[in-house]
Structure formats: structure tokens, C-alpha cells
Amino acid sequence: MENTRSVQTPALDQTPRIVIVGNSATAVGAVEALRKVDQSAEVTVISAEPHMIYSRPMLSHYLAGEIERPRLAYRGADFYARHNVRPVLDDAVVRIDPQAHSVTTASGQTFGWDKLLIATGGSPIIPPLPGLDVEGVYAFTRLDDALAILEYARKREARHAVVIGGGMIGIKATDALLKRGLRISMVELAPAILARSLDEVASRMMSNLLVDAGVEVLLENTVTEVRSSEGRLTGVVLRDGRQIACDLLVFGIGVRPNAGLAREAGLKVNQGIVVDHAMRTSHEGIYAAGDVAEAYDLVVDMNRIVAIWPNAYRQGATAGAHMVGVERVDPGGVAMNTVEVCGVPAISVGNGNAPEEGHQVLAECDERAHRYKRMVLRDGRLVGVILVGDINRAGVYTGLIRNRIDVSGCEDALLNERISLLSLPDQYRKHVVTGAGIEV
């Protein structure tokens, strides 16, 4: 295995016990990585949710009616058995005791550990609005949310949804509900949608697609009040005083890390749980990874939360390997995401929306064809890219960003319709083409 080397593991009198709190991408990454090299550790996965491992990013496809529920399964039903893992589902961990090396669950069970991985992810941000506790109001991050929205929408024949949030989650919810035939009003506090990942041009393109599909896009606005009648949602009031009648309200603002347990346990927590390159927290034997972890981001060159699926899996794998004595070092994450609006895909990697000031920006736009490319360079290196429409070569750019390749002199090639590896520095091309050992 590349990027790894074995280290001396202290001899243990008994089988090492590993507890993983959380049951999503991070947990799977950890289990798969640790079982590659270790069959003996006693591994327990504890989850507050009752479900088998499912894919959260797939929920929008399920909400849209594009897939049936079984396809939400991220791994087969035999995943735990095959990896010799004991699942403890539907039982939230309520306390971590770093001194006693144990965790306690809501049902009162206590599990001892030699290594602990905190992979508790995030919870949806729901602002404290008056009148929220009524039928028709939902978050959209968990399977239960999607099930509840679908059941409610069917039962009440929902017609008009208000989606709060024009970021990734809000857009995915909007696109899905559009496919279900609902009318949508999307409310975003910022002056643009997807502002965290897209620049002004790309954001406007995606926004126009939504508008063309009949979505009411309300920017620099927010919901200040929820109206209801007989315990059921009837509408919302916006900051500017406008009222919108609706029968479904979805919060798609974002998530905040579930770092409370770690904080109470005395671990170092900023926004998320602070971890090093091996996903180790401030406490010996305790690891954190995924959306709850503040790990190294190699584009911004600092630790921060980048709550995306690939990071969660890779960080989980790093922690998993490390917990069984493989000194694997995580090269760091890069913020990136894909989103599709009305069939037009957009991809943003790194600092694709960085301002022109202090950067070299290369861009090419054909708004009518829904095609746009924006490359951001700093000191001759690519640090960000936005692609709308034609995204087939996105990974080539991502590779250049992750490997911090000096592309001075290749700038012209970056905007080519189909960027050729032959137009990139020879050594990098050979690195990519040789294949074995690619780590990006």
C-alpha cells in the first residue's frame, strides 16, 4: 500500500477493541481500511439511526423519485457480517469517557474501547423561528427526513414548497421536489445561490435554470415566521414582509458538526473536532473524521471542516488504518462538489470562486449553451476550478490541484475543450499514466 508504512504496535494482552460512533461514509471507510490489514480487532459501530448504512447524498435522488429505497444502500446488507463488525443501531451515544475508555448510549449500554473513532457527522441547522412545531416542516439530511417529506407530500398532496437555503442541500432538495412536480420558492440569505462554491457567473447560470423551470428564487431574503392553521403549515412570512402560501417547508441551510460529545469529553474542538494528519484528536486513542472533524485542507492550507462524502470516506480510511497500527497520513482534503440543476451539471473544486484580485483567472463562457469554465491560479498553480455543462475532464483539473502541479506555460491548454494530458508537464503526465501508486 502506498503512503503507508507499518509501525510497531504495542503488544496488547487482549484483542484490541475499536468503537466507531457513526454509521455513514466515515465508518465504512474506517472499517474497510482496518479490515484490509487486521482481522482480529473487535469492532463495534454505534449509530443513533435505525437504518443500515445508506448514502445521504443519494437522498435527493430518492426524494426525486429517481431511485427506489433499496438503492440508497451504500454497502450490501451483509457489510457488518463480512467485516466482522458488531452494529449497534438505533441507540445514540450520549457520553464519551476518555479516562475510562468507554462510551455510553441512550439505552444505558456501555462499550469499552482501546481506540475510538468519532464519526458523528452534522445536524441540520434549523433557525429558531416562531411557529415551527407544525406539520409540514422538515429538515433534509437524513433518511427519516426524506421518508417523512414523501409521506407528508403524498398524504397532503403538497403543491407548493418553500425551500430555505440556496446552497448544496437547498438546491438538491429543490431539484428533487421539482421532479416531483411541486412549485418551489427558494429563499437564500446571500445575494447568490451556491455562493460558497460558485462564482457570480456560474451561480447566475444555475439560478437562471431554476427560474426557467419555474422556481421562484428569492435572494437576500429569509423566512422570519411560519404560519399554520390547526397544526398544519399554511405559509411563511419573509424578512421583507412578503407572504408566501405553502404546504411544505424544507430547511436546506446546512449542517453543523455534532461535536458536543467531544467537547463535553474535553477534546479540543473549534468549529469541529480538531484532528491531525492521522485523524487523531487531542486525546490519545481517540480519532475523529468526516463532517465532524476539522482536518487539513490542502488548498487553503489550514484545518477546516469540509463536509463532503469523499473526505468523509478517506478520513475514515486514514483513521481506520491508523487505529490498527498502519501509519497512514492523510494528504489533506479539497473542498469540491457536484450539483445538477434541471439536467445541467456543475462542478466546483477548491477555490473556484476566488476573486480575480491576487489570482490569475482564466474563464470561458457560453451562457446560452449552459457552458462555463473558470480556472483560478496562484503562483503558477491551479487552486480552483468551476465547470458548468461540460464536466467530463473535471478530474484532470482536480488532480492538478491536489498535486499542486506548476502549470506555468500550460495555461492555454487549461481552457481547451478537452484538456489533454499531453499538454501537461511531462513528469506529471507520467505519474498519472503509470497508474500504480497514484495518490491524489
Place this chain on the structure above:
Amino acid sequence: MKRIVIHEEHCIGCRLCEVHCLVQHSRSRDIIKAFRTERDTVLPRVHVEESGPISFALQCRQCVEPVCIEACISGAMHRDEITGAVVCDEAKCVGCWMCIMVCPAGSIQQNMTGGGASGRHIASKCDLCYGAEVPACVANCPNEALTYEEVPEAAPQE
């Protein structure tokens, strides 16, 4: 496991690899039918990179730690237990393009009609011809610009 090794100096850019890859992954496996009637639903999974006189055929590099598997949200991208190849389970794929976003070789493509008539969007990539003794692109390269060999895993990179 065996990997496809690229010999840039032997490639003449004839694109026979692309032709035979497409045929191999077509329903009919017949070169005429594949190109006449299935052209819209099946893509070659190898692509000739070209710049002036230099060219080479590129397909999935079978990374040791594949970033496409790490990024896949559906669980479609996986390592085949029998062949060891990184492959996409097209029945599971939802076409979210996360794999395309991360593949440094750019060797995964959008197939917008991957489900045939249903037009499902899926990620299309090399599967080493499902454990065939020799993949079609290698077998049909007239110049041995592609070979199929046991390649030891690269040494750890420091």
C-alpha cells in the same frame, strides 16, 4: 493484478482501441451493428490522447487506492472481488459525476443514455473487459502500444 501498460512511443493514434472497446461493450458485440445502431448508448472506455505527433491510449489506471471509489456516493464504484479491477456497477450508478470530478486521468465519462431506452445517466469506465484474458484495446492494438502485464504496486511515495 494485471494492468494495462501504455507505450506512448508505439502509439500511432489509429484509435482501433476505441473502436474495439466500444464493440466489446456493445450489446451486439458486432462491429457494424455496434456503430450503426448502438452508437448512442455505448461509449469507448479508452481514449486516445493526442498532441501533434505524440499520442497514447488512456483508460482507467486501476489506482491502488482509487479516488473514484472514495468519492462514489452510491456504492456503484467498487473493486471487483474476482478480477480486482475497479469497476462501476451500472445498476447502482445514479450519474452524480463525483467520480468524474476526482479521476486524475480523466478516464471516466458521462454516458447520458447508459440505460439504453430509459436514458439513465451513468458513469462509463474501463472494466478490463470483465476479467477477459486480454482486454479488447490491448488485443486489437496493431503496435503493442498497449500491453497487459503484471505490474508490481509502486513503492510507497514519500
